[in-house]
Amino acid sequence: MLLVPQSHRFRVVLAPSQINRLKGTWSITSISGLTSFRAQVVGAMASSSSVANSGASYDILAFGDSLTEGYHNYGFNFHPYSNKLSELLAGNGYSAKVHQRGISGERVVGGMDRRLPTLLQQFERKGVHFSWVIILGGINDLGYGADPNAVYAGLQSLYAACHSHGARVLALTVLQNAESMGDVIDDRARLNDLIRGTPAAGQDYVTVLDVVRR
Secondary structure: OOOOOOOOOOOEOOOHHHEEEEOOEEEEOOOHHHHHHHHHHHHHHHOOHHHOOOOOEEEEEEEEOHHHHOEEHHHOEEOOOHHHHHHHHHHOOOEEEEEEEEOOOOOHHHHHHHHHHHHHHHHHHOOOOOOEEEEEOOHHHHHOOOOHHHHHHHHHHHHHHHHHHOOEEEEEOOOOEOOOOOHHHHHHHHHHHHHHOOHHHOOOOEEEEOOOOO
């Protein structure tokens, strides 16, 4: 599975066998997990009618925190999944430019919910309109004690901003971190249950990719 640090304080772990603990940080020792994650994203988008026209050109926004930015090795190196995502899309017959806008350590509430609308407006002024926005965030909020319902409300505002822009949303469930215990683990499960229920709430422009259960 996907293995990259989530932030300076909270580090993501899905499969400990694929990582190496070195001087207080987590480093990637297997690219297979990242490749699997990219393939899941491609599959989820390709299954939608909005990318059914093979050969057409698409702009995709990867938006989130350090997992999106690809924070690694104390910030000296970055390995965002967006770098290769366009190649996988091309391999499936789609021409797409993936724009990466992740900020390590950023929270949904008071961070992403302010940044995304402005970012979309900036791209609109440049004539760029995204077909898809991939959203992954929330673990930093939970790490600082935020209520899952408040975080989900923040995510909902992100989804709505994308819809106003004319984009479909690929909403990713929140990955587990290495150091959180007790309440944070429970809160992550609660938040993910809320995210999984999003399409049932009448938001047909949102596709949920459950990276936790895959």
